[in-house]
Structure formats: C-alpha cells, structure tokens
Amino acid sequence: MQAMRTVVATALILLLVVFLGPMLFLGGPPEDPEEDPLPTATLPIDRTAITPGSDASRLVRVRMEDGTAATLTLADYLWRVVAAEMPASFEREALRAQAVTARTYTLYQMGIGTNPNHPEADMCTDIACCQAYLDPDQAAANWGDGASAYAAKITDAVSSTDGQAIFYEGALIDAVFFSSAAGRTLDAVEVWGGSVPYLTGVESPEGEEVPNYHTTVAVSLEDFRETFLAQYPQADLSGAPSGWFQSLRPTSSGGVNTVEVGGVVVKGSELRSLFGLRSAHFTVTAGAEGVTFSVTGYGHGVGMSQYGANAMARAGASWQEILEHYYTGVTIAPLEAG
Numbered sequence: 001m002q003a004m005r006t007v008v009a010t011a012l013i014l015l016l017v018v019f020l021g022p023m024l025f026l027g028g029p030p031e032d033p034e035e036d037p038l039p040t041a042t043l044p045i046d047r048t049a050i051t052p053g054s055d056a057s058r059l060v061r062v063r064m065e066d067g068t069a070a071t072l073t074l075a076d077y078l079w080r081v082v083a084a085e086m087p088a089s090f091e092r093e094a095l096r097a098q099a100v101t102a103r104t105y106t107l108y109q110m111g112i113g114t115n116p117n118h119p120e121a122d123m124c125t126d127i128a129c130c131q132a133y134l135d136p137d138q139a140a141a142n143w144g145d146g147a148s149a150y151a152a153k154i155t156d157a158v159s160s161t162d163g164q165a166i167f168y169e170g171a172l173i174d175a176v177f178f179s180s181a182a183g184r185t186l187d188a189v190e191v192w193g194g195s196v197p198y199l200t201g202v203e204s205p206e207g208e209e210v211p212n213y214h215t216t217v218a219v220s221l222e223d224f225r226e227t228f229l230a231q232y233p234q235a236d237l238s239g240a241p242s243g244w245f246q247s248l249r250p251t252s253s254g255g256v257n258t259v260e261v262g263g264v265v266v267k268g269s270e271l272r273s274l275f276g277l278r279s280a281h282f283t284v285t286a287g288a289e290g291v292t293f294s295v296t297g298y299g300h301g302v303g304m305s306q307y308g309a310n311a312m313a314r315a316g317a318s319w320q321e322i323l324e325h326y327y328t329g330v331t332i333a334p335l336e337a338g
Contacts, residue, residue, distance in 0.1 A: 178299025235262030
C-alpha cells in the first residue's frame with residue numbers, strides 16, 4: 001500500500017513539472033488573447049505610405065528651364081509652384097487657396113491633352129506658358145533666415161489640402177489666377193473673348209498694401225509709333241498725339257476693354273502686351289512729351305487674385321471661402337469625388 005502511494009505521488013510531481021514548469025520560467029500563464037496588444041511595425045525608411053488619390057500618388061512630367069524633363073510627384077511639384085507663385089509671408093489660408101488652385105490648374109491642363117510648347121512634358125516652368133517654379137534650394141536662398149519657417153508654411157499649404165480640387169458641375173475647372181486686381185476681377189469674356197460660367201467678375205479687397213500697386217510707363221512718341229505701327233500698320237498716327245486715343249470702352253472693373261488708337265480698335269490687353277504694362281487697368285495721356293500709361297494692379301484680372309486672397313485670409317476667411325468667392329458656383333472636393 002505504501003508503495004502504491006509513493007508511485008502516485010511521484011506521478012503527480014512529474015505532471016506538475018511538465019505542465020507548470022514552463023509557466024514558472026516564462027513568468028506565469030499567458031494573458032487572455034483578446035487583451036493582447038495589436039502588433040506594430042514600421043515601414044522601411046525608403047518607403048512612404050500613400051493614400052489612394054493623394055498628391056503623392058500622382059506623377060507630373062515637368063520641362064525644366066534647361067530643356068530637360070523631370071518626373072515629380074504632384075506633391076513635390078506643387079511645393080515648387082506655390083513657393084514661386086505666392087510670397088511665403090502670406091497668410092496660411094491664402095497659401096492653401098493657392099495650393100488648391102495650382103493643383104486644379106495642373107490637372108486641368110494635363111487633362112486637355114499635349115501642350116505643343118512642351119510635348120514631352122505635362123507642364124513647364126515658364127510662367128508665360130504654365131506656372132512659375134522654384135527649386136527648394138533656390139527658395140531657401142531667397143528666404144534667408146526665414147527659410148525654415150517659410151518652407152514649413154509651403155509644406156503645410158500643400159499637405160493640408162492634399163487631393164483637394166475645384167469643380168464646376170463635376171468637372172475640374174481652369175483655375176486661372178493672377179497677382180492683384182483694381183478692386184474687382186474680370187469676366188473671362190472681357191479678356192479672352194469666351195464666356196466661362198465660373199470665371200465671372202467679383203469684388204476683390206486688396207489695395208494700397210500691394211507692392212507697385214500703381215505704376216507708370218512712359219513711352220516716347222517715336223517708340224510708340226514704331227511699336228504700334230509694327231503691329232497695326234493701318235493706324236494713322238500722323239496727327240497730334242492728344243487725338244490718337246479715342247472711344248475708350250471700359251471693362252466691368254473700370255479698366256480698358258477696347259480703345260481706338262489712330263483709328264484702329266484694339267483691346268486693352270493688347271496694349272498691355274505691346275508696352276509691357278502690369279495690367280490692362282490703365283489710363284493714358286498723350287502729348288508732345290510722349291505717351292504715359294498709369295496702371296493699377298498686376299495680371300490679366302481673371303480668376304483668383306493672390307493679393308485679394310491674402311486680404312480675405314487676413315480678415316478671417318478660410319481657403320474654401322476664398323476659392324468659392326473668386327470662382328463662381330464651384331464646389332471643392334477630393335479628386336476621387338470629382
């Protein structure tokens with residue numbers, strides 16, 4: 001009987017060693033699986049998480065100033081455009097509005113087909129063709145001591161509006177913009193001859209805070225004749241200069257829509273181009289001393305005014321409110337929803 005008890009006791013000890021021993025060495029029984037922490041991991045340092053439809057998931061082929069073409073993500077391209085197109089000292093909401101207009105403009109241009117000026121690329125760095133462009137190194141050099149803070153503002157403008165664009169009736173708009181207006185933007189039809197429902201004239205609040213808001217261009221009589229007659233040889237500039245300009249028809253903002261020069265009707269925008277005026281919002285005087293243009297504002301005057309956007313932001317407007325003001329009847333939505 002004693003022997004039987006010894007065998008049973010030994011067996012129990014062995015069972016305890018087999019089943020409980022691992023727990024003793026591993027620090028006790030495992031926790032309830034439902035309470036286990038979720039697994040965590042980090043991406044390799046050369047990988048970036050991309051949200052479907054984000055700027056990082058889209059590529060833009062850009063023709064550089066030296067004629068080469070580079071492929072950038074839309075996010076990187078927009079950083080360079082915003083840094084070039086709008087002063088980094090502007091209000092954050094104005095910079096965000098600029099990022100969304102630049103994104104919309106870029107994708108609109110990419111959607112309408114190959115540009116004959118740069119068939120090998122979607123966009124270029126020539127402001128007369130596409131949008132301005134500033135490399136980060138050059139931007140930092142321009143910004144000096146403020147480079148770090150300004151770079152962060154540009155990064156925020158692009159990233160905080162990631163994937164957001166402007167639509168009219170479900171389609172991307174041609175989100176044109178310019179520097180500063182003379183109190184009011186213009187209808188597209190006044191500048192380019194075609195009516196666009198979302199590009200109608202609206203009030204714009206910028207003013208004397210704009211650098212070079214008022215400028216003067218003086219042209220000698222000889223230079224005016226030579227330049228104008230090269231473009232309009234049928235004009236008669238033989239009389240007194242005071243009679244060269246007649247029948248001025250104003251734009252909705254008070255600028256020059258058309259004016260008769262030497263008997264030839266020309267658009268104010270054409271005179272702007274011929275004589276390097278900052279805008280077509282000007283008055284003109286002519287006399288024995290020459291022709292003088294007194295100009296207000298800068299740019300073609302259609303779409304979003306950049307200085308107007310900054311004035312609105314300073315007054316408390318959001319970037320969405322700025323865009324909905326300057327582009328009539330639009331909606332702002334993620335690109336996937338467009």
